[in-house]
Amino acid sequence: MIAIKPDRLLADLRALAKFGQYKTGVDRIAFSPQDIEARQWLALRYREAGLEASIDRFGTVYGAAPGVDKAILIGSHTDTVPCGGWLDGAMGVIYGLEIARAAREGGGSAIGVDTVNFQDEEGTYLPCLGSRAMIGAVDEAAIAGAQSTDGRKLTDAIAGAGLTGEPRRLDPRRQVAFLEAHIEQGPRLEHSGNKVAIITGIVGIRRLRVVSEGRADHAGTTPMGMRNDALTPLLRLGTFVADRFTELASSDTVWNIGRIEATPGAANVVPSGAQLSLEFRDPDVDLLSQLEKAVADEIARLNVAGARVTSEMTARLAPTPMDGGIADTFERAARDLKFGYERMPSGAGHDAMFLATKIPSGMIFVPSIGGRSHDIAENTRDEDIVAGCQVMARAAELLVRGRA
């Protein structure tokens, strides 16, 4: 029996939020003094809970259950975006602390609970640095080359933080599963009223830059038939996407045209150039390819009609399914606790994306008030924070029992 203590969970979460506190949120970017202080505080908490605590050179904090050779690993990250929310990452980390602590208080078992706090999930220097390093998916060249948008080098940040510990690598013989909790960052749970979302997978993302070329002309004196307007083909493409993607989409598909512009950008000059960004996300790689083909076919059709439109893939992330057995375990845990639940994909990336390539991994989301995230307004009701931790603790218990 892993009986978490709600008050202690919430008190630790609030204590963590003091490091880098900014109004109602937190500013704790990776390798900042407040980030490092938070990690040192956490390592102390791990030790107080009877775990073997370490911080490696990337800043990843690991708390290992003593006296076991197998463990369920639970955690997330405490680094934030600039002026971010107090729960993003932090909540999943404190779930790990509380469940590992409660598991030991409950007497332990042959399979223990380890807990982890990864570094730079938010990508100040290198997105998901900690989890990628743990699975051996980041090489020295990438580390040497990584720098922040304002030009600080990752290697300088590491040196400045005084971190020297040997990188902790995943050992699939020890860590038999990875569990991560997160706030939803969207409005679905708030709308459905369910306490918890069981994540089926992390969506794949394809992002295109679509560029159209034309010729600038005086918009008053050049007849329509003699123009080569770069913008209109992109307006048509955007309308096509709105219509055709709606037909092709699953209930999980999302897409966005977030940027569009015409040059030179004067009311009385025919656009000589235009471009837009289009991204689409879905857990199903086949559906992503179908959407990509629909766009390519429409661009080809526009070009046959005289446009000069090209597209370039600027980002392409494959979907990462979460482990089906772990998802079923989360479902059973939620049912045991009589909490409403639903399954959904994660529309954003998380450390579990990388752990899942090596060991069975699962995620849950708790409701996010107003769907806000990466903002100081980010928040979740205390009872929902507690409920999520109870579901995860129960799932860990079921996994331990099932594998013992």
Add this chain to the structure above:
Amino acid sequence: MIAIKPDRLLADLRALAKFGQYKTGVDRIAFSPQDIEARQWLALRYREAGLEASIDRFGTVYGAAPGVDKAILIGSHTDTVPCGGWLDGAMGVIYGLEIARAAREGGGSAIGVDTVNFQDEEGTYLPCLGSRAMIGAVDEAAIAGAQSTDGRKLTDAIAGAGLTGEPRRLDPRRQVAFLEAHIEQGPRLEHSGNKVAIITGIVGIRRLRVVSEGRADHAGTTPMGMRNDALTPLLRLGTFVADRFTELASSDTVWNIGRIEATPGAANVVPSGAQLSLEFRDPDVDLLSQLEKAVADEIARLNVAGARVTSEMTARLAPTPMDGGIADTFERAARDLKFGYERMPSGAGHDAMFLATKIPSGMIFVPSIGGRSHDIAENTRDEDIVAGCQVMARAAELLVRGRA
């Protein structure tokens, strides 16, 4: 008989182009030293041609045929846009000089030829200042308030130029008609191969700013049905315009979406705002109203479907028809000279727009190489410059004869 001298015409045009010469073009913005020097040079040329020359306080140069109480007025403007072309305005001014000069050389008649060089047609301080002042359509308050985009006041520009002459007002008992020539600023004559275009009227312009409001959301984690995307309604509106305006348009209608933008403008953020500029031009005011209504109806339809789109009219200029009798006279002149011609509206504004409200006015265009204008690349073949002047001289002759 008004027999213009082609070599003299071209030599004067090239002499004028030296004032403010910039590479292959001219930089001679209103009231600049080079603008004032050009006007003084022109007044001298008027005097040499036997005309009574004057410069008023706005810089408008007038050359009056002596000994007559009626005259055909011919002219345009010598001010340019920054780094503009050598023919825009200047060609119409030198046509006036050459035709007034040739008319006197031909012995004159009871109806003379006056010539004029208006000021600031390009709107450095006040668009069409000279022609508006001549018809009494600009008051002292407008003059006191006018300033350039870089903050120079019109009154300071006038004082700096040392101009004090009483503004010359139009006297419809004297000036019985106004003729203006211009380069086409578009590609139609070059495509048709005709030597001259007879202008039916100056198009009306309506320009709208269309604004859409939405809500910013994470484009990965917010389901499509819970978004309020500001951009998609404008993409639909743009596609509607391309389709519906094509159906409603006359062969003279032109339209343009020259600016579009989404805010905040990130690939992974649902646009919270979007706006575009739409302008359309046509000589027919009823057709302009029909186009405007089509846009308003579509915006209403989009709003019924959930969008929050509004539009604001940022510019509205009524069409100005040119005089039908003068157009017929130009046509007869072109036929007499065996030059190919066609009728077309002017898609841009000219001084004739204001003269036409007081006296019968007409315009012709000559071919513009590549349709270029307001650019140092602007040019017209010498033989086309000469042909245009011959058509205008012949038309002046026919008008004098018809009215004598």
